[in-house]
Amino acid sequence: MRGLEVSTGDRPPAAGRWRRRLRRAAILGVVVAVLSSLPWSWTTIGARGHRYDAEEAPAADVVIVLGTAAAADGQQPSDRLVGRLDTAAELVRTGRARVVLVSGDGAGTSGDEPTVMTAYLTERLGVDPRRVVADPFGLDTYDSCVRARDVYGVERALVVTQSYHLSRAVTLCRHLGLDVDGVAARCDGCGSVMLAGKAVRDYLASGKAAWDALRDRPPAVRSSVSPAVRDALGS
Numbered sequence: 001m002r003g004l005e006v007s008t009g010d011r012p013p014a015a016g017r018w019r020r021r022l023r024r025a026a027i028l029g030v031v032v033a034v035l036s037s038l039p040w041s042w043t044t045i046g047a048r049g050h051r052y053d054a055e056e057a058p059a060a061d062v063v064i065v066l067g068t069a070a071a072a073d074g075q076q077p078s079d080r081l082v083g084r085l086d087t088a089a090e091l092v093r094t095g096r097a098r099v100v101l102v103s104g105d106g107a108g109t110s111g112d113e114p115t116v117m118t119a120y121l122t123e124r125l126g127v128d129p130r131r132v133v134a135d136p137f138g139l140d141t142y143d144s145c146v147r148a149r150d151v152y153g154v155e156r157a158l159v160v161t162q163s164y165h166l167s168r169a170v171t172l173c174r175h176l177g178l179d180v181d182g183v184a185a186r187c188d189g190c191g192s193v194m195l196a197g198k199a200v201r202d203y204l205a206s207g208k209a210a211w212d213a214l215r216d217r218p219p220a221v222r223s224s225v226s227p228a229v230r231d232a233l234g235s
Contacts, residue, residue: 039209043206046174047182050180050182051170051181052182053183060097060157060181062156062158063099063159063160064157064180065103067102067108067113069081069110070108072110077116079189081117082120082188083187084160084162084185086186089126091158097158098232099132101133101135103134106136106137114138130235137223141172142212142213143220145176146176151224151225153230158181158183159180162187162198164195164202166182
């Protein structure tokens with residue numbers, strides 16, 4: 001009597017099943033990678049033709065300096081913030097801008113960013129205090145752009161930040177209706193490891209930027225209209 005044989009029916013060999021699973025996983029990985037790159041592509045393409053070095057920047061009445069953490073003592077700007085402020089002061093000295101709008105977190109963990117920025121511009125770099133306006137509620141890049149438009153009445157401006165952040169800042173501001181060009185700030189003390197980390201962080205932050213723009217998010221802090229920029233331009 002012949003032994004019973006286990007029928008495999010039409011079931012394919014195990015190796016073939018694994019190949020198909022790997023192929024499906026690879027396709028899914030490509031789709032996820034493409035979709036996750038769309039926000040970054042949006043910020044990159046949106047800033048194309050609107051990024052400059054300081055010596056090549058076009059003119060605008062206002063230059064917006066985006067805040068970042070102050071130094072550990074909370075009284076001095078960090079190296080990256082110094083690079084942004086030095087660049088803004090150069091734009092004023094060369095006549096490419098007339099008023100500086102410093103926008104940052106006035107109650108940040110590292111201190112009052114706009115106050116530190118204002119003091120450095122006026123006391124260290126000699127910018128006329130009448131030409132510096134501080135926004136203490138620029139809590140992130142999106143808020144800085146929308147508040148420049150809605151609170152301070154800015155329509156045309158230069159925006160200053162480091163190169164790894166510049167495309168996102170320019171694209172957000174332009175999406176919100178501001179006619180802005182970006183100016184890359186120096187990044188003294190930024191080693192290759194730091195720059196790589198910042199580039200990755202900005203890649204991830206582009207997703208939030210796209211979501212904020214898509215849903216037309218209001219700023220975290222709403223304020224009444226301020227004539228400060230207009231008054232500074234008239235001083």
